[in-house]
Amino acid sequence: MTKNAANQIEDQIVYGKLAALNRHAGDRLQRISRSPLIAEDRMFAAGVLTARLELAHQLQYEPEHLYALRASVRHAFDRFAYDIAEGDVILTADPYGGGTKGQSLTLVVPTFVDGELALSPAIRAQMTDLGGEIPGGFNPVAYELWQESVRITPVKLFAGGKLQRDVLRFLTTNSRTSEWFGDDLEALHACCRESQRSILELIHEYGMEKVNRSVSSMLAYARSEALRALPDASEAAALPGKADLPFEGADLEIRVRAYRDEDRFVFDFADSPAQRHSPYNCTRETAQSFAVSAALAHLLDDLPLNDGLLESFRFELPPGSIICPEFPAATALGGSYTGHAVAAAVTDALNAGNSDGAYPGIHGTGPWAMLYPPVGSERVVPMRVDPGFASAGDGWGPAGLSGSGRLMSAEELEARYGFRMERRERLEGNDRGMEVRLRVLDGEWEYKLFSPEEGELSIHAADASAAPSGKRTLKPGDVIDFRYKGPGPLERKGGTRDED
Numbered sequence: 001m002t003k004n005a006a007n008q009i010e011d012q013i014v015y016g017k018l019a020a021l022n023r024h025a026g027d028r029l030q031r032i033s034r035s036p037l038i039a040e041d042r043m044f045a046a047g048v049l050t051a052r053l054e055l056a057h058q059l060q061y062e063p064e065h066l067y068a069l070r071a072s073v074r075h076a077f078d079r080f081a082y083d084i085a086e087g088d089v090i091l092t093a094d095p096y097g098g099g100t101k102g103q104s105l106t107l108v109v110p111t112f113v114d115g116e117l118a119l120s121p122a123i124r125a126q127m128t129d130l131g132g133e134i135p136g137g138f139n140p141v142a143y144e145l146w147q148e149s150v151r152i153t154p155v156k157l158f159a160g161g162k163l164q165r166d167v168l169r170f171l172t173t174n175s176r177t178s179e180w181f182g183d184d185l186e187a188l189h190a191c192c193r194e195s196q197r198s199i200l201e202l203i204h205e206y207g208m209e210k211v212n213r214s215v216s217s218m219l220a221y222a223r224s225e226a227l228r229a230l231p232d233a234s235e236a237a238a239l240p241g242k243a244d245l246p247f248e249g250a251d252l253e254i255r256v257r258a259y260r261d262e263d264r265f266v267f268d269f270a271d272s273p274a275q276r277h278s279p280y281n282c283t284r285e286t287a288q289s290f291a292v293s294a295a296l297a298h299l300l301d302d303l304p305l306n307d308g309l310l311e312s313f314r315f316e317l318p319p320g321s322i323i324c325p326e327f328p329a330a331t332a333l334g335g336s337y338t339g340h341a342v343a344a345a346v347t348d349a350l351n352a353g354n355s356d357g358a359y360p361g362i363h364g365t366g367p368w369a370m371l372y373p374p375v376g377s378e379r380v381v382p383m384r385v386d387p388g389f390a391s392a393g394d395g396w397g398p399a400g401l402s403g404s405g406r407l408m409s410a411e412e413l414e415a416r417y418g419f420r421m422e423r424r425e426r427l428e429g430n431d432r433g434m435e436v437r438l439r440v441l442d443g444e445w446e447y448k449l450f451s452p453e454e455g456e457l458s459i460h461a462a463d464a465s466a467a468p469s470g471k472r473t474l475k476p477g478d479v480i481d482f483r484y485k486g487p488g489p490l491e492r493k494g495g496t497r498d499e500d
Contacts, residue, residue, distance in 0.1 A: 007213070014206050014214035018119075019057045019304065021198035022048050025121060025191045026059045032190065034183040035128045037384065041405035044125035045069050046191070048199065049108075051117040053077060054307035056215045061404040062126075064100045064335045066289035067310060069124045071098030072106035076154040086112045087161030089189060093130060093152035095145055100286045101332045102149030103130050103137040107157070107185070109192040113203055119211070121195035123188045129176045129382055135372040136382030140448055142330035143277040149332075150174045157189070176380045219308030226265075226312040229299055231350060233259045238268070241349025243341045245273075245322075246365050246452040247280055247333075254323070254341040256291075258349040261314065267291050267346060268316040275325035282334025287323040287342050288315055290335070290401065294343035295350060297362045297400055337452060340365050343401055362400030366390035366484040367457035371445040374473065383417060388424060388434040390455060390485045418442030422479075426486075433486030437479060445474040456483040 026046040033039045045065035047058040055070045075097040076090045084090075092098075093105040108122035131150040133139050142148050155167050171185070172178040203211055233239050238257040245252045257268040275281050282290075292313055293300065303309060317324035322338055325331065340363040350359040368386035373379065387408050389398040410421035423437040451457040462477025474480070 008217070010210065011214040011217040014202070014211055015057075015218045015304075017202055018048060018199075018211070018214070021195055021202065022046055022057050022121070023059050024198070025123065025195040026061075028194065029123060029125070029187055029191045033125075033187045034180050035126075035177075037126045037128060038184060038187075040408075041126075041384070042403065043104075043405065044123060046121070046123045046195070047073075048195070049073055049120050049122060050212070050215060050307075051119070054215075054219065055310060056119060056219075056306055058305040060305065063293040063401050063403070064104075064286050064289050064339065065124050066292060066305065068098060068100045068104070068283075068285040068289060069106060069122060070307070070310065071285050072124060073108045073120075073122050074098060076106070076108060077110075079154040080156070084110050084117075085160055086110070087158060088156055089158035089192070090154055091152070091157050091185075092154040093127070093149070094154075095151075095283050095331045096327045097153060098285060100283050100289075100335060101137070102132070102145055102151060103127050103332065105130070105152065105188075107188045107192060109189075109196050111196050111199060113200070113208060118203060118208065119199045119215075121192045121199065123192055125184070125188060127175070127184060128180050130181075131174045131176075134370070134448060135176050135375070135380050136370045136384065138332050138370050138448060138450065139279060139330070140333070140450065142279045142332065144328045145330055146328065148279065148330055157185070176382070180381070215306075218304055219306050222304050222306050222308035223312050224308075225299065225303055226296060226309050227263070229296060230260070230265045231258075235259045235261060235266075239349040239352040241345040241347070241352065243344030243348060243363075245280070245338060245341045246454060247337045252322075254338070254345040256342075256345045256349050258346065264314045265295070265312060266314045266316065267295075269321070269323055269342075270316050270318055272318055272321040272323050275320055275322050275329050277329075279330040279333040280338050281322050281325035281329045281331050282338045282342070283331055284315075284317050284324045286331070286334050286339050287317055288313070290339035290342045291315070291346045293401060294346040294362060295359070297360055298358075333450070336368075336450065337365060340399075340401055340452075360392070362392050364390040364392050364399030364402070364485060365452040365454060366399075366402070367449070367451040367455040367482050369450065369457065369480060370448045371474070372447075374444055374446050385419075385438070385480070387413070387421065387438065388436045388482055388484045391433065413438065414441065427483075434482075434484040436482040436484075438482075440474050440476050440478045440480075442476060446472055447474055454485040457481070 042061035045060035048056045091107040106124040111120045132148045175181040238259040242255045252273045255271040343363040372382040392399040413419040418441045420439045460479040
């Protein structure tokens, strides 16, 4: 065996151990987190970054984190460029600092070896509530980010190993679910600390030079494989793609041109619509994440998610557009709606002139609701209700962009939240979508409904005389009907829809 072959085998072993410790951090986070958004819906990502802040490995269950975890960490390190020491823990939740929406928080633990920055673990996760006008942060009429959440620019939760109690107090008191938020912060910190210990053991076993070499080799491999999977189109013969924005009243399209430029693949969104006075804007990182998720949908389960893959692409995203808005535009619904249009446009472009559909569609939005006890109650804990799934644009299964969360069970809904699931079934006919019916058994709930053009969501009051069009409270006996799109066009029922 040659020395080069032996090094390649060792590189794979070392990188495999790095990936395993990162996956373990994600698994542990699910087990110890209090919020259902993390423990059940798996709205998080875990990563390890190099001293140069390259993404060495990432585990994710939602596509929006693909570029956002690295970008958020880089923004945080840039903020504390000459003031980062061993024992520091930095967190940020800023849509305009590498993030996607204000409710998603990134925590990173800088790790040092012999006084030099080494591999640092980071976790990015959706919090239950970080302020804003509406519990949960999804405000359908928001036009600036403060209506959605508190803007958390990079701060140190720990400085030199000491908890900054004033920072923790500020963060938790600005959440309606302060106890849950505090517990989830502790879970993120504990998982990053355990990952840090495993990283230091790995470096002690193999040495920093070998660990860095293994990361570099896997970055090169991911980049090579990503580019090999994409069409060979020049800028002069760029592949065009377009998709309608899936929210009512938009009458707008996302347009893209896709082509190769030397050692990168380019997505040019120069003709994108201007940013909206609504929460449907998606940040640069959101647009990048959804575009690449669509382009490499057939490979993402096999390729390591690292800097090599991310740097295989270049993006032209015009500032002030709906896919690269300027501060302080609202962004909370960008991933739920506009991101799917970005992915659909990319899929359309890559399949241009390709009749075999080599690039499957993974987009497909569905209706969901945000429920919470009446504002002013002693305890207001928001609950996201998404009991079904839309089918992917070109398939029969769930849309890949919907993430990897677990569907709510009927038993859980009834025992924990006081809702009875009376129906959850696939529909027959051309649509072959899904229909779910929930009935309120206990308590009162205020709500916000989110329904794209390809789905339906309606409220039916038990007492019709007490259900004016402006009704915003669910009471025992009331029913929520969800209809999710299947592979075919949705056959609308034309029923009453109580929406915001």
